[in-house]
Amino acid sequence: NAGVTQTPKFRILKIGQSMTLQCTQDMNHNYMYWYRQDPGMGLKLIYYSVGAGITDKGEVPNGYNVSRSTTEDFPLRLELAAPSQTSVYFCASTRSGGAGADTQYFGPGTRLTVL
């Protein structure tokens, strides 16, 4: 299993540009999450999904959109990038029940800089 994969690893955007951060997991997990982590800070939840076709806002959703058309994929869309969105973005997934359901598996992260 590759686990949780994210692309790209790094990206520099200009203010106002848009991009999609890709996240894929091959563990058949129902729950998927997007977090951002600013320097020296903890993780903040942007959006999450409990299954294909179902998404909901987290703590800091403004400026972002998500979709979940399949169990495996959970892309995060940034529209009109702003310097405040400079951060490291982590995607994570979790089983929805049974043994090990509490464990979150994280992707390697995408480092985004908006200039």
Next chain:
Amino acid sequence: RKEVEQDPGPFNVPEGATVAFNCTYSNSASQSFFWYRQDCRKEPKLLMSVYSSGNEDGRFTAQLNRASQYISLLIRDSKLSDSATYLCVGSYIGYGQNFVFGPGTRLSVLP
């Protein structure tokens, strides 16, 4: 008030030392707790779960006190490789399973 709070750190300790981290949580609905380890510029990885009576894994011991809403992590015989940021995490069942991360405590183990 933040839902999960941790010692701000950084903790700088010599090899072989014992170090303890503290964490408090404010959401009494939190059901499960975890310690994650995050190396510099890397993703968080589960170190250990913390259940009602606490648990031990080698040099690491985690304790949970639900009455005081307090969690601790004890690292004995610190190794250089223990240098990392330690994240305290609570989870509760809401719409799906929700995880709340503390800001982390940075540990540097010095030779």
